[in-house]
Amino acid sequence: MKRLVLEKKVLSENDRIAARLRAQFAEHGIYCLNFISSPGSGKTSLLERTLERMPPGRRVAVLTGDIQTDNDARRLARFGFPVKQITTAGACHLDASMIERALADWSLNDLDLLLIENVGNLVCPTSYDLGEHAKIVVLSVTEGEDKPLKYPATFHKASLMILNKTDLLPHVPFDWRLARSYAWEVHPTLEVILVSCLNGEGLGEWCEWLDRKCGESAVVAAGEASAR
Amino acid sequence: MHELSIAASILETVKRQAAANGGGRVKKAGVRIGALSGVDTESLRFCFGAIVAGTREAGCELEIEFEAAGEALDLAWVDLEDG
Numbered sequence A: 001m002k003r004l005v006l007e008k009k010v011l012s013e014n015d016r017i018a019a020r021l022r023a024q025f026a027e028h029g030i031y032c033l034n035f036i037s038s039p040g041s042g043k044t045s046l047l048e049r050t051l052e053r054m055p056p057g058r059r060v061a062v063l064t065g066d067i068q069t070d071n072d073a074r075r076l077a078r079f080g081f082p083v084k085q086i087t088t089a090g091a092c093h094l095d096a097s098m099i100e101r102a103l104a105d106w107s108l109n110d111l112d113l114l115l116i117e118n119v120g121n122l123v124c125p126t127s128y129d130l131g132e133h134a135k136i137v138v139l140s141v142t143e144g145e146d147k148p149l150k151y152p153a154t155f156h157k158a159s160l161m162i163l164n165k166t167d168l169l170p171h172v173p174f175d176w177r178l179a180r181s182y183a184w185e186v187h188p189t190l191e192v193i194l195v196s197c198l199n200g201e202g203l204g205e206w207c208e209w210l211d212r213k214c215g216e217s218a219v220v221a222a223g224e225a226s227a228r
Numbered sequence B: 001m002h003e004l005s006i007a008a009s010i011l012e013t014v015k016r017q018a019a020a021n022g023g024g025r026v027k028k029a030g031v032r033i034g035a036l037s038g039v040d041t042e043s044l045r046f047c048f049g050a051i052v053a054g055t056r057e058a059g060c061e062l063e064i065e066f067e068a069a070g071e072a073l074d075l076a077w078v079d080l081e082d083g
């Protein structure tokens, strides 16, 4: 018997493809976000409200993952931006190779922003790097305050938590400050924005966040281009 | 449940390493899993057992080292039978 020391990341193959995607995004000045939540927290609704408010001239595209159906892609296609459904046929998450395949027939030169809606699942998608600049976790007020403690990995890896469905706060016993403090227990510097995709509350703040990130990423891309 | 695809990735690496190192059977694989990895150790063990059954690696055990902090999801080592 001999022991072979490997010390390899289990998902090193996925990480390798994600690194390749990240390099392509950098080369083309694309800012990419990966939206993760439980089923029904409002990822597609948030993307609909976001596309509706897209500043003129920003070239955005959306990939949306689901186990079955192209319902989400059909909802999102109404806004006139390129949208593609990735149907995972059973898999509970998107992985980097699915993103690479989906992007193969799009010209990356024509994009500034890529929004990826992951499969509705608060656990599995977290492990798979898609080459994104940031993960955004969406939590809705009907899910209970303790979700960040029960599913810490996603909240730990996200840069921003969108707390959605605030219009329902008067009707459900949900203490959003408590939910936020649980999220901060797992991830002390997690940014938090409260929104309602139904009545529009907080969407201005969210769009400002997105504008700021797109702006920062464009500055970095310009810097890299001039360095080349 | 993505533990199945994690288990498949582990098995693939285990097989490749065994083949590249004399072709002996793998008796045990050492895996390190952090509390923030998003992977459930029990379902990983279950899935791994299910996918190795009936293959050449049948009986290969997972030795899981759980870390209370961090996002580790690593294949640390394998024990190879002399081939």
Ligand SMILES: Nc1nc2c(ncn2[C@@H]2O[C@H](COP(=O)(O)OP(=O)(O)OP(=O)(O)O)[C@@H](O)[C@H]2O)c(=O)[nH]1
Pocket (backbone or CB within 6 Å): A037, A038, A039, A040, A041, A042, A043, A044, A045, A046, A072, A119, A120, A121, A164, A165, A166, A167, A168, A195, A196, A197, A198, A199
């Ligand atoms: N009251 C209220 N309902 C909302 C809000 N946002 C979304 N919903 C509703 O919540 C349900 C699920 O919304 P989706 O946007 O489809 O959620 P999702 O996260 O994309 O779902 P999956 O892709 O299936 O995981 C729909 O019935 C939405 O109308 C909100 O801010 N307030």
Ligand SMILES: [Mg+2]
Pocket (backbone or CB within 6 Å): A043, A044, A045, A072, A117
């Ligand atoms: Mg959706």
